[in-house]
Amino acid sequence: xxxxxxxxxxxxxxxxxxxxxxxxxxxxxxxxxxxxxxxxxxxxxxxxxxxxxxxxxxxxxxxxxxxxxxxxxxxxxxxxxxxxxxxxxxxxxxxxxxxxxxxxxxxxxxxxxxxxxxxxxxxxxxxxxxxxxxxxxxxxxxxxxxxxxxxxxxxxxxxxxxxxxxxxxxxxxxxxxxxxxxxxxxxxxxxxxxxxxxxxxxxxxxxxxxxxxxxxxxxxxxxxxxxxxxxxxxxxxxxxxxxxxxxxxxxxxxxxxxxxxxxxxxxxxxxxxxxxxxxxxxxxxxxxxxxxxxxxxxxxxxxxxxxxxxxxxxxxxxxxxxxxxxxxxxxxxxxxxxxxxxxxxxxxxxxxxxxxxxxxxxxxxxxxxxxxxxxxxxxxxxxxxxxxxxxxxxxxxxxxxxxxxxxxxxxxxxxx
Amino acid sequence: xxxxxxxxxxxxxxxxxxxxxxxxxxxxxxxxxxxxxxxxxxxxxxxxxxxxxxxxxxxxxxxxxxxxxxxxxxxxxxxxxxxxxxxxxxxxxxxxxxxxxxxxxxxxxxxxxxxxxxxxxxxxxxxxxxxxxxxxxxxxxxxxxxxxxxxxxxxxxxxxxxxxxxxxxxxxxxxxxxxxxxxxxxxxxxxxxxxxxxxxxxxxxxxxxxxxxxxxxxxxxxxxxxxxxxxxxxxxxxxxxxxxxxxxxxxxxxxxxxxxxxxxxxxxxxxxxxxxxxxxxxxxxxxxxxxxxxxxxxxxxxxxxxxxxxxxxxxxxxxxxxxxxxxxxxxxxxxxxxxxxxxxxxxxxxxxxxxxxxxxxxxxxxxxxxxxxxxxxxxxxxxxxxxxxxxxxxxxxxxxxxxxxxxxxxxxxxxx
Numbered sequence: 001x002x003x004x005x006x007x008x009x010x011x012x013x014x015x016x017x018x019x020x021x022x023x024x025x026x027x028x029x030x031x032x033x034x035x036x037x038x039x040x041x042x043x044x045x046x047x048x049x050x051x052x053x054x055x056x057x058x059x060x061x062x063x064x065x066x067x068x069x070x071x072x073x074x075x076x077x078x079x080x081x082x083x084x085x086x087x088x089x090x091x092x093x094x095x096x097x098x099x100x101x102x103x104x105x106x107x108x109x110x111x112x113x114x115x116x117x118x119x120x121x122x123x124x125x126x127x128x129x130x131x132x133x134x135x136x137x138x139x140x141x142x143x144x145x146x147x148x149x150x151x152x153x154x155x156x157x158x159x160x161x162x163x164x165x166x167x168x169x170x171x172x173x174x175x176x177x178x179x180x181x182x183x184x185x186x187x188x189x190x191x192x193x194x195x196x197x198x199x200x201x202x203x204x205x206x207x208x209x210x211x212x213x214x215x216x217x218x219x220x221x222x223x224x225x226x227x228x229x230x231x232x233x234x235x236x237x238x239x240x241x242x243x244x245x246x247x248x249x250x251x252x253x254x255x256x257x258x259x260x261x262x263x264x265x266x267x268x269x270x271x272x273x274x275x276x277x278x279x280x281x282x283x284x285x286x287x288x289x290x291x292x293x294x295x296x297x298x299x300x301x302x303x304x305x306x307x308x309x310x311x312x313x314x315x316x317x318x319x320x321x322x323x324x325x326x327x328x329x330x331x332x333x334x335x336x337x338x339x340x341x342x343x344x345x346x347x348x349x350x351x352x353x354x355x356x357x358x359x360x361x362x363x364x365x366x367x368x369x370x371x372x373x374x375x376x377x378x379x380x381x382x383x384x385x386x387x388x389x390x391x392x393x394x395x396x397x398x399x400x401x402x403x404x405x406x407x408x409x410x411x412x413x414x415x416x
Numbered sequence: 417x418x419x420x421x422x423x424x425x426x427x428x429x430x431x432x433x434x435x436x437x438x439x440x441x442x443x444x445x446x447x448x449x450x451x452x453x454x455x456x457x458x459x460x461x462x463x464x465x466x467x468x469x470x471x472x473x474x475x476x477x478x479x480x481x482x483x484x485x486x487x488x489x490x491x492x493x494x495x496x497x498x499x500x501x502x503x504x505x506x507x508x509x510x511x512x513x514x515x516x517x518x519x520x521x522x523x524x525x526x527x528x529x530x531x532x533x534x535x536x537x538x539x540x541x542x543x544x545x546x547x548x549x550x551x552x553x554x555x556x557x558x559x560x561x562x563x564x565x566x567x568x569x570x571x572x573x574x575x576x577x578x579x580x581x582x583x584x585x586x587x588x589x590x591x592x593x594x595x596x597x598x599x600x601x602x603x604x605x606x607x608x609x610x611x612x613x614x615x616x617x618x619x620x621x622x623x624x625x626x627x628x629x630x631x632x633x634x635x636x637x638x639x640x641x642x643x644x645x646x647x648x649x650x651x652x653x654x655x656x657x658x659x660x661x662x663x664x665x666x667x668x669x670x671x672x673x674x675x676x677x678x679x680x681x682x683x684x685x686x687x688x689x690x691x692x693x694x695x696x697x698x699x700x701x702x703x704x705x706x707x708x709x710x711x712x713x714x715x716x717x718x719x720x721x722x723x724x725x726x727x728x729x730x731x732x733x734x735x736x737x738x739x740x741x742x743x744x745x746x747x748x749x750x751x752x753x754x755x756x757x758x759x760x761x762x763x764x765x766x767x768x769x770x771x772x773x774x775x776x777x778x779x780x781x782x783x784x785x786x787x788x789x790x791x792x793x794x795x796x797x798x799x800x801x802x803x804x805x806x807x808x809x810x811x812x813x814x815x816x817x818x819x820x821x822x823x824x825x826x827x828x829x830x831x832x
Contacts, residue, residue, distance in 0.1 A: 011629065013452045015443035015595075016640060018434050027431035036429045037464055041455040048453060055471070179431075213427060224432060285709030286702035289723040293701030296777050296810055304729035307695075307705040307721030309714075313763065317720065347729065361712050394712055 001034040001061040001171070006052055008068035008077050009151060010043040021066045021156055028164050030179075032172040033228070034062060044068065049080035057084060058142035062168065064160075067151030069134040071114045077148055078119060078137070085141060087122045091115060095126065099133045127163065131155040138167065175228075178235030180243050182223040183256040185407045189216045192250065196223060199249045200242070208238035219392060219400045252411060263291045266406045269413040270301040270351070275379070278347030279405075280306045280318055280339040282330065283357035283373055288402040303349045308339070318342030318354075329368065331356050333385045336374035340385075344378055352378045353405050357388075359397045373401045377408045381416040384408055417450040417477040417587070422468055424484035424493050425567060426459040437482045437572055444580050446595075448588040449644070450478060460484065465496035473500060474558035478584065480576075483567030485550040487530045493564055494535060494553070501557060503538045507531060511542065515549045543579065547571040554583065591644075594651030596659050598639040599672040601823045605632045608666065612639060615665045616658070624654035635808060635816045668827060679707045682822045685829045686717040686767070691795070694763030695821075696722045696734055696755040698746065699773035699789055704818040719765045724755070734758030734770075745784070747772050749801045752790035756801075760794055768794045769821050773806075775813045789817045793824045797832040800824055 005026065007019035019041055026036045037060065042049045049068070056063045068077030082089055095118035096110075103110040117134050120126060127136030127147070132155040137148040147163055149156045184192055193214050200223075203210035213224040225242055229235030247254050255265050270277055279288050289305030292298055306317055311330055314320040320338040328334045336354040344352025357373030364370035371392070376385040386408065390400045421442065423435035435457055442452045453476065458465045465484070472479045484493030498505055511534035512526075519526040533550050536542060543552030543563070548571040553564040563579055565572045600608055609630050616639075619626035629640040641658055645651030663670050671681050686693055695704050705721030708714055722733055727746055730736040736754040744750045752770040760768025773789030780786035787808070792801040802824065806816045 013442065013455065014629070014640070014642075015439045015446065016629075016631065018436060018439065020434060023431045023434065026429065030431065037459065037461070038468075039429065039457040043453065045453070052454075213430070213432075215427075215432065224430070226430075281702075284706075285714075285718075286697075286705030286721050286723065289702030290700075290706045290814070293723070293725065293775075294811065294814070298701075299725050299779075302701075302723075302725050304725055304733065305702050305721075305723030307702065307709070307718075307723070309709065309718050309720055313720035317762070346733070359709075363715075395710065398706070398710070 001032075001168075002037050003029050003034050003062040003064060004038045004040065004056050004060050005036055006049075006056075006063060006065040007039075007041045007151075008044070008049060008065060010045075010074070012041045012067075013043045019066075021151065021153060024153070024157060025064050025066070025160060027179075028160055029062070029064070029168075030177040030226070032164060032169045033175040033177060034168065034172070044074045044076055046076040046080045046083070049076060050083045053081055053084040053146070057144045057146065060144055063144060063146045064149065065147065066149045066156055069117065069136070069148060069150045071111070071116050071133070075116070078116075078121070081137075081139070081146065081148065082121045085121055085123075085139065089119045089121050092118050092120045092126060095120070095135055098135075102133055127159055129155055129159060131158065136163075138163070174231040176232065176235065178227050178229060178232060178239060180225045180239045180257060181259060182225070182243065182246060182250075182254050183262070184221040184223065184250065184253050185255055185262060185403055187221060187253050189214060189221055192221045192223070192253075195250055196246060199245050200225075203242060206238070208234055210238060210242050219390070219396060220403065252414060255407065255410060261291075261294075262403060262406045262410070264295050266410050266413075267292065267295040267298055267301065269410060273413060273416070275350040275413075276301050276303045276347075277351040277353070278303045278305065278343045278349040279353040279355070280308055280343035281355045282308055282314070282339075283359040284355045284398050284401040284405070285309070285359070287398045288353065288355060288405055291402050291406070303347045304343070306343055314339060318346070331358055331368055331372055331374060333374045333376065333387060336376040337378075337383075337385050340376040340378045350380055351409065353409065355401055355405050357390075357397070357401055359394045359401075361394060371397050373397070373404065375401070375405045375408060377405065377412060379409070379412050379416060382412050384412060417448075417584075418453050419445050419450050419478040419480060420454045420456065420472050420476050421452055422465075422472075422479060422481040423455075423457045423567075424460070424465060424481060426461075426490070428457045428483075429459045435482075437567065437569060440569070440573060441480050441482070441576060443595075444576055445478070445480070445584075446593040446642075448580060448585045449591040449593060450584065450588070460490045460492055462492040462496045462499065465492060466499045469497055469500040469562070473560045473562065476560060479560060479562045480565065481563065482565045482572055485533065485552070485564060485566045487527070487532050487549070491532070494532075494537070497553075497555070497562065497564065498537045501537055501539075501555065505535045505537055508534050508536045508542060511536070511551055514551075518549055543575055545571055545575060547574065552579075554579070590647040592648065592651065594643050594645055594648060594655060596641045596655045596673060597675060598641070598659065598662060598666075598670050599678070600637040600639065600666065600669050601671055601678060601819055603637060603669050605630060605637055608637045608639070608669075611666055612662060615661050616641075619658060622654070624650055626654060626658050635806070635812060636819065668830060671823065671826060677710075678819060678822045678826070680711050682826050682829075683708065683711040683714055683717065685826060689829060689832070691766040691829075692717050692719045692763075693767040693769070694719045694721065694759045694765040695769040695771070696724055696759035697771045698724055698730070698755075699775040700771045700814050700817040700821070701725070701775070703814050704769065704771060704821055707818050707822070719763045720759070722759055730755060734762070747774055747784055747788055747790060749790045749792065749803060752792040753799075753801050756792040756794045766796055767825065769825065771817050771821050773804075773813070773817055775810045775817075777810060787813050789813070789820070791817070791821045791824060793821065793828060795825070795828050795832065798828050800828060
């Protein structure tokens with residue numbers, strides 16, 4: 001099956017908003033073997049949208065269209081479709097009642113304008129919207145199924161799920177494109193590709209072909225595997241073999257094969273080993289603590305964090321010897337080690353981390369350029385310190401510092 | 417002028433990537449009065465893309481197309497355009513030389529495949545790419561100007577600027593759509609709209625009409641003003657009047673009219689008043705420190721931060737009396753006040769902030785539900801403490817806690 005995804009709304013043609021509904025729609029369509037060939041964004045312009053419908057109907061199997069189903073004159077999706085289908089429109093009094101009840105439950109009175117939302121092109125099926133007033137519509141013409149869904153994601157998503165489960169999924173006979181994502185840190189894109197390519201290149205010709213895409217985001221690498229399979233079971237089976245082979249080939253640089261973030265992976269390791277943690281940060285400026293505490297339930301293992309930007313705070317709060325800073329500089333392995341030790345002792349935690357570096361844009365020197373970051377991790381079993389040379393602007397250095405610190409801890413906990 | 421923006425690349429039809437180039441392109445096109453009517457995303461499929469070109473050429477003034485200009489067989493943009501134009505293709509040896517030199521400067525040898533990038537449809541103008549090997553192309557046919565630009569933003573952006581300055585801008589005669597963004601915190605969307613609507617509703621009919629859009633992002637409100645004006649000077653003049661009227665009407669809830677983030681605004685206030693700051697956080701988990709230190713140069717005023725998740729760390733590190741926690745609970749105004757005072761005293765800073773709350777999803781009670789956050793701010797001149805009821809999931813509560821704390825400080829510094 002081939003599909004188009006159409007997003008309607010003039011705000012999506014401004015410099016401020018991208019259509020993101022299409023990502024979730026693509027994922028669900030792919031999972032039932034439906035290939036997205038074209039994505040379009042159209043303003044609140046009935047002529048433009050009618051032209052899009054006219055071109056798509058009869059040429060693709062499915063058109064999923066989001067937005068433009070509200071009650072105002074700007075909401076032109078229904079009108080554009082009706083113009084192309086050239087069918088009469090009926091007001092569905094059941095929908096009017098449903099909308100009226102939604103308003104009344106909130107103590108409000110339905111406006112006459114909302115009757116527009118109850119207009120149904122003859123031959124269309126109404127798709128229930130449990131989260132809002134705008135119902136969806138589903139109509140078939142010339143071999144093309146057209147689905148109109150509302151734009152707000154919280155309304156759109158459950159309606160999409162119902163559409164897939166009840167109408168589109170059964171057509172696929174269980175076939176689809178199934179996916180896995182491997183997340184990797186501490187390696188470059190080209191390094192990961194050099195190791196992974198001999199593994200994944202074989203899969204293009206296997207009975208369940210698997211295609212592999214490598215993506216670099218914020219200095220981190222993701223491998224996206226897609227298997228086109230006749231059933232979910234066969235897809236899952238092929239993908240599990242593939243993931244196992246890649247993890248064997250790449251080793252422990254793979255930190256997640258199930259979508260978990262690095263902070264969640266580290267949090268699960270800490271919880272399973274019953275270890276508490278405290279962190280002392282300079283260049284990462286609190287981002288390490290913030291990411292560790294992004295995980296629900298992290299208060300079970302996160303004891304405290306210190307953001308010691310000034311030298312004075314490193315000395316007075318963490319007990320870093322002034323002589324150490326004078327001798328090696330604030331950005332150095334001995335100071336990172338003393339920060340980790342200082343926070344661990346003061347917090348009485350099992351794990352201590354110290355991060356000190358130069359986030360930029362200022363502060364670099366020829367010996368210690370922007371992006372130089374020293375990280376120390378102390379666990380009950382081991383004590384590691386390393387210096388990284390990170391690339392990118394201030395945000396990226398902060399992010400990668402936190403990432404490198406968590407990854408060092410992860411590898412040490414896996415070893416222990 | 418009317419434009420289409422076309423993004424080419426199969427990765428943009430997966431669930432993992434959105435086209436974001438189109439936002440920058442829209443902004444630059446709007447600024448020269450060119451209206452974006454349609455955005456399309458096409459895979460690496462020469463038939464689909466040729467069909468898009470065939471529909472667009474002759475029906476819009478400008479088509480800006482990004483991606484698909486690389487050297488591999490997947491890169492089909494040039495081929496699709498040539499098919500529609502039906503012109504011969506010449507290899508431009510000057511481009512071949514340019515590509516060869518780029519490779520040689522990096523100690524690499526140009527592959528034969530890269531000659532594809534030097535293929536120029538007859539009648540097209542070559543657009544120089546200073547950041548990569550793929551040159552752009554510009555061709556006019558049937559009243560439509562077609563620009564092909566590479567996909568990577570760092571290559572695309574300077575080529576877009578040159579295109580606007582040298583080719584498209586001069587056609588506009590200086591007319592364009594000019595913009596301003598007002599950022600607001602501490603008010604709901606409906607509250608901002610109720611106050612702003614009587615002000616901005618007049619502008620639709622003014623000599624330089626200004627349209628206003630209200631956006632809510634992460635619980636924060638933005639007002640986007642767009643003026644369609646015959647010249648930049650007239651646009652700027654109308655927008656400056658408009659911004660002034662809105663700021664007068666809305667008051668100090670407007671924290672930025674020039675794109676600056678709240679952390680940058682607060683940082684500038686601290687710097688101008690020569691004040692240092694230290695923060696103690698519980699529920700925001702380091703995000704307040706991390707955002708304050710996102711600003712380049714923040715080490716000038718940021719002294720330290722404490723992420724005191726455990727009660728013990730609040731007591732031992734910040735000197736919060738245990739009795740205070742026992743009496744009022746860790747999430748309370750007296751504890752927030754003691755945290756602010758404790759960090760300020762220990763850091764010897766001018767400003768101290770204490771944030772304590774329940775980020776969720778666990779930990780809420782009927783009296784103190786998830787989203788209850790107490791914030792205290794102490795400056796040399798004043799001492800404020802307030803309790804907020806924030807909505808949303810853990811991420812949103814963390815973000816809004818940091819936002820509310822910075823906004824309290826901003827208002828206190830403006831008063832002082």
